[in-house]
Amino acid sequence: MTTTPERPVPEPGGPTAEPGGPAASESALELAGLRRTFGDKVAVDDIDLTVPRGSFFGLVGPNGAGKTTALSMATGLLRPSGGKALVHDIDVWQDPVAAKRILGVLPDGLALPERLTGGELLTYWGRFRGMPAGVVADRIAELMRILELEEAEELGTLVGEYSTGMRKKIGLATALLHTPRLLVLDEPYEAVDPVSARVLTAILRRFTAAGGTIIISSHVMSLVESLCDRVAIIAAGSVLADGTLDEVRAGRSLEDRFVELVGATELGEEDLAWIGG
Numbered sequence: 001m002t003t004t005p006e007r008p009v010p011e012p013g014g015p016t017a018e019p020g021g022p023a024a025s026e027s028a029l030e031l032a033g034l035r036r037t038f039g040d041k042v043a044v045d046d047i048d049l050t051v052p053r054g055s056f057f058g059l060v061g062p063n064g065a066g067k068t069t070a071l072s073m074a075t076g077l078l079r080p081s082g083g084k085a086l087v088h089d090i091d092v093w094q095d096p097v098a099a100k101r102i103l104g105v106l107p108d109g110l111a112l113p114e115r116l117t118g119g120e121l122l123t124y125w126g127r128f129r130g131m132p133a134g135v136v137a138d139r140i141a142e143l144m145r146i147l148e149l150e151e152a153e154e155l156g157t158l159v160g161e162y163s164t165g166m167r168k169k170i171g172l173a174t175a176l177l178h179t180p181r182l183l184v185l186d187e188p189y190e191a192v193d194p195v196s197a198r199v200l201t202a203i204l205r206r207f208t209a210a211g212g213t214i215i216i217s218s219h220v221m222s223l224v225e226s227l228c229d230r231v232a233i234i235a236a237g238s239v240l241a242d243g244t245l246d247e248v249r250a251g252r253s254l255e256d257r258f259v260e261l262v263g264a265t266e267l268g269e270e271d272l273a274w275i276g277g
């Protein structure tokens with residue numbers, strides 16, 4: 001048993017594979033004209049976005065910007081109204097099985113089987129993924145220890161009894177279990193305590209150091225600045241800025257740049273005058 005997540009497996013059909021075959025791109029995720037409407041509401045408005053392989057990519061934007069909708073379409077959870085999402089050149093909606101083999105996903109508001117313990121959930125998940133039982137058992141023991149869920153498991157705590165942060169951690173374990181090459185994590189640090197957050201950061205850094213790609217959405221600009229090498233700012237379903245962290249910041253802090261691009265609501269003297277009696 002090792003103490004580190006495995007290096008992501010070499011990609012099939014890499015740029016130098018198959019002479020004469022289709023050239024592989026260098027993108028881990030490519031969104032092309034991706035669109036989603038809900039009735040008259042355009043949640044994601046023909047987004048084009050490329051996430052290079054090996055990058056740690058931060059997706060930021062105000063509430064209701066379309067981050068979760070875009071990531072859900074990119075990971076096969078929500079059918080697009082138009083456009084394409086390619087994961088390592090595989091069309092997520094044309095070949096979902098192949099795409100999901102490469103993907104590890106922590107969705108927003110993850111629905112979990114409440115009547116299982118965390119260990120049972122991961123066992124089921126690993127077997128469902130077709131992983132050998134011994135490998136699943138070893139990885140679960142390691143993940144539960146590193147994510148500090150061991151004690152809850154020993155007490156037989158059901159996922160339905162988990163705290164919000166514990167649910168986040170077990171969700172992250174399901175995303176990591178099968179050694180994906182692209183991790184897509186919607187608000188992974190939300191409700192996670194500072195000690196666990198450090199562990200999470202160490203895991204994610206190791207994942208990218210081993211060649212994997214990570215996309216996170218977050219509202220915490222300082223976190224995105226400390227973790228990510230590429231960033232996209234989206235608002236009202238459109239990409240306002242996209243590039244390396246320094247390109248997007250353009251000499252300012254990410255928060256200042258975000259507010260500048262998205263606009264801020266100022267609190268006037270008379271607004272909420274009744275607060276405080």
Ligand SMILES: Nc1ncnc2c1ncn2[C@@H]1O[C@H](COP(=O)(O)OP(=O)(O)OP(=O)(O)O)[C@@H](O)[C@H]1O
Binds near residue numbers: 064067
């Ligand atoms: N199932 C749905 N039905 C109707 N409208 C939806 C649905 N899901 C999302 N929307 C709308 O689409 C827009 C984008 O929502 P989305 O959840 O993608 O935003 P977000 O950027 O993830 O926001 P937050 O930061 O608050 O989580 C919002 O206006 C939202 O109301």
